[in-house]
Amino acid sequence: MISTMEEKPHIPAAPRKRRVPGWAVAMLGVAGAIALLSITSMQTGFPQLTSSGTTQTAVRLGLPILLAGLGGLWAERAGVVNIGLEGMMIMGTWGAAWAGYQWGPWAAVVAAVVFGSLGGLLHAIATVTFGVNHIVSGVAINLLGAGLTKYLSTLVFFPLSNNPRQSPPVQPFDTYSAGGLADWLGELEAGQRLFISDVAGILRGLVTGVSPLTMLAILLLPLSYYLLWRTRFGLRLRSVGENPHAADSLGVKVYFHKYVAVIVSGGLAGLGGAALVLNPGQLSYLEGQTGGRGYIGLAAMIFGNWRPGGLLGGAALFGYADGLQLRSGGETVLALVYGVVLLLGVIVVWQLIRRKWFSAAAAIFVAVLMYLLYISLDEIPSEFVSYAPHMVTLAVLAVASQRLRMPAADGVVYRRG
Amino acid sequence: MGHLRGKLLPPALAIVFSLLLCGVALVISGANPLSAFGAMVTQVGKGTTFIDIVNSTGIYYIAALAVAIGFQMNLFNIGVEGQYRVAAVVAAVVGGSIVLPTGIHTLVIIIVAALAGAAWAAIPAILKVTRGVNEVISTIMMNGLAIGLSAYLIRRDVFGELRGNNIRTAEIPESGWMPGISFGGGGTMFGFIFVAVALGIGYWVMMNKTRFGFELRASGESSTAASAGGVNAKKMVLVSMLLSGAIAGLISLPELLGRDHTFSLNFTAGIGFSGIAIALLGRNHPGGIAFGALLWAFLDKSGLALDNVGVPREIVTIMQGSIVLSVVVAYEVVRRFELASEQRRVGRELGTVGGAA
Numbered sequence: 001m002i003s004t005m006e007e008k009p010h011i012p013a014a015p016r017k018r019r020v021p022g023w024a025v026a027m028l029g030v031a032g033a034i035a036l037l038s039i040t041s042m043q044t045g046f047p048q049l050t051s052s053g054t055t056q057t058a059v060r061l062g063l064p065i066l067l068a069g070l071g072g073l074w075a076e077r078a079g080v081v082n083i084g085l086e087g088m089m090i091m092g093t094w095g096a097a098w099a100g101y102q103w104g105p106w107a108a109v110v111a112a113v114v115f116g117s118l119g120g121l122l123h124a125i126a127t128v129t130f131g132v133n134h135i136v137s138g139v140a141i142n143l144l145g146a147g148l149t150k151y152l153s154t155l156v157f158f159p160l161s162n163n164p165r166q167s168p169p170v171q172p173f174d175t176y177s178a179g180g181l182a183d184w185l186g187e188l189e190a191g192q193r194l195f196i197s198d199v200a201g202i203l204r205g206l207v208t209g210v211s212p213l214t215m216l217a218i219l220l221l222p223l224s225y226y227l228l229w230r231t232r233f234g235l236r237l238r239s240v241g242e243n244p245h246a247a248d249s250l251g252v253k254v255y256f257h258k259y260v261a262v263i264v265s266g267g268l269a270g271l272g273g274a275a276l277v278l279n280p281g282q283l284s285y286l287e288g289q290t291g292g293r294g295y296i297g298l299a300a301m302i303f304g305n306w307r308p309g310g311l312l313g314g315a316a317l318f319g320y321a322d323g324l325q326l327r328s329g330g331e332t333v334l335a336l337v338y339g340v341v342l343l344l345g346v347i348v349v350w351q352l353i354r355r356k357w358f359s360a361a362a363a364i365f366v367a368v369l370m371y372l373l374y375i376s377l378d379e380i381p382s383e384f385v386s387y388a389p390h391m392v393t394l395a396v397l398a399v400a401s402q403r404l405r406m407p408a409a410d411g412v413v414y415r416r417g
Numbered sequence: 418m419g420h421l422r423g424k425l426l427p428p429a430l431a432i433v434f435s436l437l438l439c440g441v442a443l444v445i446s447g448a449n450p451l452s453a454f455g456a457m458v459t460q461v462g463k464g465t466t467f468i469d470i471v472n473s474t475g476i477y478y479i480a481a482l483a484v485a486i487g488f489q490m491n492l493f494n495i496g497v498e499g500q501y502r503v504a505a506v507v508a509a510v511v512g513g514s515i516v517l518p519t520g521i522h523t524l525v526i527i528i529v530a531a532l533a534g535a536a537w538a539a540i541p542a543i544l545k546v547t548r549g550v551n552e553v554i555s556t557i558m559m560n561g562l563a564i565g566l567s568a569y570l571i572r573r574d575v576f577g578e579l580r581g582n583n584i585r586t587a588e589i590p591e592s593g594w595m596p597g598i599s600f601g602g603g604g605t606m607f608g609f610i611f612v613a614v615a616l617g618i619g620y621w622v623m624m625n626k627t628r629f630g631f632e633l634r635a636s637g638e639s640s641t642a643a644s645a646g647g648v649n650a651k652k653m654v655l656v657s658m659l660l661s662g663a664i665a666g667l668i669s670l671p672e673l674l675g676r677d678h679t680f681s682l683n684f685t686a687g688i689g690f691s692g693i694a695i696a697l698l699g700r701n702h703p704g705g706i707a708f709g710a711l712l713w714a715f716l717d718k719s720g721l722a723l724d725n726v727g728v729p730r731e732i733v734t735i736m737q738g739s740i741v742l743s744v745v746v747a748y749e750v751v752r753r754f755e756l757a758s759e760q761r762r763v764g765r766e767l768g769t770v771g772g773a774a
Contacts, residue, residue, distance in 0.1 A: 083495075083553065122742070131753075132745045135493050135553055139693050140742040147734025154729035155446055164729070295557050302554060383572070387565040390558040394540075397550040 038198035040339035055205020062319020067272030068297025078261030079241035083138025086294030087145025088119035092273025097285030100170035116270015167285035241407035330379030427747035460722035465604030473714035480692025496556025498689025499563030504666030509680035513587035534666020542658035585681030
C-alpha cells in the first residue's frame, strides 16, 4: 500500500470534488428531511407525519430491513450477491422463536444469529467453494429456508401451540425510555409549533420504548462501517469484492474473506428475523412473517449505494412508510405524496441553477404527475403502501442506476487460478 | 456417451443425496423413512392423485419454460412469480366481464393473460435496456408490486366480489372455460395440459431450429461474441424477456380455465419460484424440464400422504430445496471434473505428438 503512495507524486492531483464531508451531507439530509416533513404536515394538516408514535413504529419496522440490508452489505462488499437473505431471515425467525419461548429474548437473539449464519455458510459453500451462480444459490436457499422452517414448526411448534404456522409466545425484551427527556419532548411535541414540535416528536419516538435489540442493531451499523472501511481486515474484504485476482496476488485469502463475509451476512439477516419475532406487536414465529423483508433489505442497500449511511437512510425511509401506514392509514401516506412534490420542487430549482435543463424538465413533469395524484385521490390504497419500498427502489434504479456504484466483482464467481 | 453421462449424472446424484438427507432428517425426528416413501408411492394410485400430478406437472412445466427462456441467455427472470400473478388477475377480470362465443372467449382470455404477463415483464426489460438496471433486483421488486396490484384489483370496490368468506373476481361464464378430460372418480385432467405440451415442442423448435433461438443461445454462451456476430443484444434482452413474461402469463390458466374460473384469495402462489428450480434441474432442456416438473408435482401431491404416517408433509419442501441446491453444485462439480479430464487428455495427446516428433 505504501509503495503505491510513493509512486503517486508524478500524477497531478485530481481536482477535489467533494468539499463537504460525508457526515455533514448526512446531517444536512436529515435536517432537510425533517424540514420537508414538518412543512408537509403543516400544509396538509396531518401531525401524525412526525408524531412520536409513528417514529416508534417506523423504528420497529425499519429494524429488520436495516439488519437484512447490513447483511447484504457485508456479502456484496466481498463480491457475493446474497438473494438468499430472505431465506436466512426466515431461518432466523424460526431460531428466535424456538430459543425465545424456552430461554428468553437473549437466547432468541443468539439462536437467530446462529440459524442465519448456517444459511450463510450454505450459501458460501455453494457460491465460493463450488462456484455456483450466486442468484441460483440464493433462490435455492430461499426455497430451502422456507421449507425447513415449515417442517420444523410442524414438528416442534404444533404440539405446543396447536398451530403448525405459529410458535408459542416469546418472552419480550424489557424496553427502556429516557424518562425525563421523553416527557419534556412530549410537552414540546404537544405544543404544535412548526419544526420544533416535529423534531421533538421524532426524537421522542426514538428515545421511547427502546429495546436492547434496537440498540444492538443501531450499534452494528457504525461497527460494520468501522470494520469494513477502517480496518486491515475490512480493506482486504472489500478488495476481494473489487478485484479478487489482484487481491489474491497480494496474498489476501480470497476464499476465507468471502466465507467470513457471507456467514456474517447470514447472521445479520438472522438477527433481522429475531427483530421480527421480538417485535412487541407480535412476539412469536408466524409463517410468512418476513413478507419479503430480506429483499427489501437488499433494496435498501442498493438505495444506499452499497454504503452504510445510505443503507440507514433507505431502511429509515422504508420503515417510515410502513410505520405511517400502520399507524394512521392511507390518508397520511397521501400527504407524503405532497411532500414528494415539495421535494421535487427543490430539485427543479437546484437543476435550474446547475443549468441541467433536461433533468429540471423531467422533475417538473414528475412533480405535476404526483400533484395530480395527490389532488385526485382521497387516500393511497393500503394494498400499495406496503409496496412503497419496491416503487421507490425501481424509481431510484431507473433514475440513478448509472451513478450507483457496486463492488466491481460483485456476483462474479471467482476461482483460484 | 460421456456427454450423456455428464448430463444425467448430476440430477441423479442430487436426487439420491436429497433422499438420503431427508431420510436422515426423518430418522432424527423419529419416523421411518422407508414407510414414508412407501406411503408416497402408493398414494399415486389413490383417488385423484395421479391426475392431480399430471395437472400439476403441466403447470410447473409452463413455469419452468418461462424461466428457461431467460436462462438460455443468462437473463434471470426472477419475476415469473409476479408476472403470472398479474396475468391471472387481469385474465380473470377481463374473462369475467366480456361476453363472447365459446372458444373465442377462451382464446381471448389466453391472449389477454399472455399480454398481461409480457407487459409486467416489459417494465424490467425496458429498465434493463435503457437504464442498465439489473433484472434480478427489478423483477424482485415487480414481484412485490404484483402482490399489491392483485390485492388491489380484487378489492370489493374495484373488481372483486364477496363470496362466502372469500373475495374473488366475477366468475368467467361457461363460454370462456376450457373443457378437460374427465376420468370419473380419478379426477379431471385440465385441457390446458395439451397447450403445455405444445409450448414445450414450440420451445424446442424455437431454440434448435430458428435463427432467434440460435441468437438467444449464442448471447447466453458469450454476449460479446454474439454481438460481434451481429446480434443486437438489447433487442435480444427485450424480446426474450417479453416472451418469458408472456409464457409466464399462461401459468395460472390451467386452473383458471379448467377449475376455478375466478381469481380469489385461494390463488396458488409460489409456482414462479418452483419454475426457477425446475428449469435449473432440467438444464433448460424441454425434456429435462418435463422430468423436473413431474418430480416436483409428484413430491407435492404424494406428499399429502405423509400426514397419514405421522410425518409432516413439509419434508417435501426441504427435499425440493435440497434437490435444487445439490443439483447446481453437482452440475458444477461434474463440469469442472470434465474440464480437468479434457485438459489432461489434450495434454497427454500433445505430449505424445511432441515425443514422436
